[in-house]
Amino acid sequence: MHKLSYEIQPPAATLAPIVESFWRLQTGAVVDKPVLLLPDGRLDVLFSYSRTEPLHVMLMGLGTEAEQVTLAAETVMCAVSLRLPAAEYLLGTRVADILNSARPLPSDFWGITAADLTDFRQFYAKLNATLPTLLSPATDLRKLRLFEQIYATDGASPVHQLAAEAGWSSRQMNRYFQEYFGLSLKSYCAILRFRASFPQLKAGRLFPEQDFTDQAHFIREVRKFAGVRPKDLARNADDRFIQFSAWPQE
Template identity: 85%
Template sequence: MHHLDYEIRPPAAALAGVVESFWRLQTGAAVDRPIRLLPDGRLDVLFAYSRTEPLHATLMGLGTEAEQVTLAAETVMYAVSLRLPAAEYLLHTKVADIVNGVQALPPGFWGITAADLADFNQFCTTLNATLPTLLSPSMDPRKQRLFARIYATDGALPVHELAAEAGWSSRQINRYFQEYFGVSLKTYCAILRFRASFPQLKAGRLFPEQDFTDQAHFIREVRKFAGARPKDLARNEDDRFIQFSAWPPL
């Protein structure tokens, strides 16, 4: 990515159900950089500082639309990208009220200090050791089955099939999703399908491959979540779609 240093690591196996990845982002530019954040189906705990801001921690809720933001010059950001079960079983909180928003976290959250943001290996090692101690001892088996299928299929299955496989009614699932995450299961699956199209778009393939009804449906969904047409997202001028730039190609 232009003027951005980016690195990503998987979590320890014990965290795989709630943590998707650890990542580090650092700007080398001397000026602020405009970027567009895309919905990607994740919650993010961010630890960051810049030339003008001291270390601070924030929790980023689910995104349902593209957001134009400015990445400050000389930003150092370390983060933990979370799967949805982390809200209930790791963070022990609901995130419905921060859809398309953020929440400030207390200083020293998860024991992370400025020193931990000097060494990505140390950051990952620290959290791989700390986070398992914060996990609830057990997860509702219905939720385990539900999330396993959602993530294994990148949101491709309809709600009624997911409900049947989880042994949980569609109405109860949607009540849970709205209460904890602020979106319906159908919307969340649509976001995951959109995200799953990143590698194919990076490869220049501008047709649907993730269970979209047709080309028009694909274009409509990309425009809804990215605020841009598939060909514009694929072109990604100046790496302004930051998650798209960081996503590994096929």
């Protein structure tokens, strides 16, 4: 069986600038499940185990292209999906070295155990309580203004406008993005714009509704990040694109 079960919860209000969501995924029994991971502009701390693998924890860096992976049968995975400020203010680390890659973390990271993964409410409540105590008190207001605008517009604002609103030069912003995350600010905004098209594609609307120049630009961007045309992503045969499958219906 290839069946996937998926649950998701938003963070507490105090964590909203740093954490996008908490989620849990479980695969079915008998056979492994091949899937493609799509770029979605998030960092993910993944806690998982299967019937053949003990609990392990990974920090997933940003992705810029679809990645083929196979989920083992009877995999249980809980995760914290993070906004980019989390790298500096929660994790205290740069993630440029794990662009399209991952970094192993200690198996007891954030005090999570295998038992926490069996009960999503327990996992969610535990980290909602723990993560605020780990946040750095020192923050750069320019960065917070920058990220607030990036996420509010799903990456649609041009770099020069973001610079003006954040009070930070375009050159400084791009240096920060390259050094901390491994890609340019413009490239990151393109990923967010691609991700923002998921709801319309899932509803079967194959024409651009975000800030794309025209239909050809939309098709190019979807093919760049998903490896397929918009109609193939919308069809999503056999739940091939896992984040797309988990996206709620409009």
